[in-house]
Amino acid sequence: MALMIEKGLRSVMILAAALMIVLPSAVTGQEVAGSGIVTGDFADSVRCPEMISIYRSAQLQGDNVAALGYWREALDVCPGASEEIYTDGEILYRQMFDLTGSREYIDSIMMIFTQRSHYYGNRSANELHKTDLLMDLAGDDPDYLGLCYNILVEAAESYPDQLECNHFVRLATVAASLYAMGIIDAGEMGQAFITSIGTVDHRIESGVVNCSNSEDLQNMETFYRTSGAMTCAGIETLYSGKVDRNFRDALFLGKVQAMLNEADCGSSDLYYNVAVKMFANDRSVENALRLAELNIARNDSDRALSYFTEAYNRDTSRISRSAVLNRIALADLAQGRRQEARNRAEHAWQLNNSNARALMILAECYAGAELGSAFDNHTAYWVAVDYLESAVKADPSLRQEAEPKFRAWSQLFPTKEECFYRRILDEGAVFTVGGWVNEVTRVRFRKE
Secondary structure, X not given: OOOOXXXXXXXXXXXXXXXHOHHHHHHHOOEOOOOOOEOOOOOOHXXXXXXXXXXXXXXXXXXXXXXXXXXXXXXXXXXXXXXXXXXHHHHHHHHHHXXXXXXXXXXXXXXXXXXXXXHHOOHHHHHHHHHHHHHHHOOOOHHHHHHHHHHHHHHHHHOHHHOOHHHHHHHHHHHHHHHHOOOOOHHHHHHHHHHHHHHHHHHHHHOXXXXXXXXHHHHHHHHHHHOOXXXXXXXXXXXXXXXXXXXXXXXXXXXXXXXXXXXXXXXXXXXXXXXXXXXXXOOOHHHHHHHHHHHHHOXXXXXXXXXXXXXXHHOOOHHHHHHHHHHHHHHHHHOOOHHHHHHXXXXXXXXXXXXXHHHHHHHHHHOOOOOOOHHHHHHHHHHHHXXXXXXXXXXXXXHHHHXXXXXXXXXXXXXXXXXXXXXXXXXXXXXXXXXXXXXXXXXXXXXX
């Protein structure tokens, strides 16, 4: 992952200082400005036990300022004498920070751990401990959040096995804060959440010891879903493998399907795979219809027909079959098969005379039907409006949906002049629309 923290430049400078400040100065014996750490000649290391004893004595007496001065001298002469020197230094600087609140002491602690890694190794543990300290001491300071984020991203890429689940939760939390501050963009935050969610989810699924962050995982997923950073590719990365492994987990499949719907990923391969798994677990009418419609979108008419047939045969009640025929009619209509759609919708209405949606579909079938001349095509809108009126009469809740169609389609009626040339002089006269429509209607002039 690219580390693109554009506004938290100080965080990068702190990290660079922490990595570079110790070694060059150790040769010259100079104090590094602002670091609080003196480095120099190691020849006097025989004095190390005494020097360590001096600063610890001052520390026990509660004289932190004196103890810190003696500690610096001890570190200068004895950087490799004892790893406890670095632990003591952390304690001393934390006490000074608690007294003053000065961020310089945070910088010094960061440098202590970088030097500790140089002399004693275990860099991964020391870097991760830095993130503990930064979260504990620095609060919402964007510079230190940026440093914490950089450390966690590098750790997740370079030595992920050394990170515990709580570190990945922290990565997501810090990324969300930086995004809210405008320091990283949605894409980078999304990648941090993918890394964190994917790792924690996999570890919980695998039964990894010390990883029972189920509530944290749920919170990360919820934020990812609602933050605007969720993408089809991200969901694919997170769950494509798990869908195949956990194909019997209906709740999990439902969650993934909901996420794909929220991210508008209905045309993705993962969405189709989830639909197949859901149908295998529950051969319901709705699951069969979903697969039928997905196969229509994939231009696999034969497979779509088999799923439509499955849905139709799954529930033989008239109401259920009427609803299934609605869906088949809409699929036909979407493919431009108006006559087939008309036949399905008519059948749906015959099975259930409360199915006003079937009448709406019939109206759609006739609106825009091409029957020959411009006049003939315009007459089809008379029939379309007739069915709109019937649908609203059968179910008044459809009026809001129908009103825009009433207005648009009435402007496509034949004009009074068109009717005059065909010796149609009176509105309300009975008229038979020809062609495949073959419906009796009444004459209405376009309002001009």
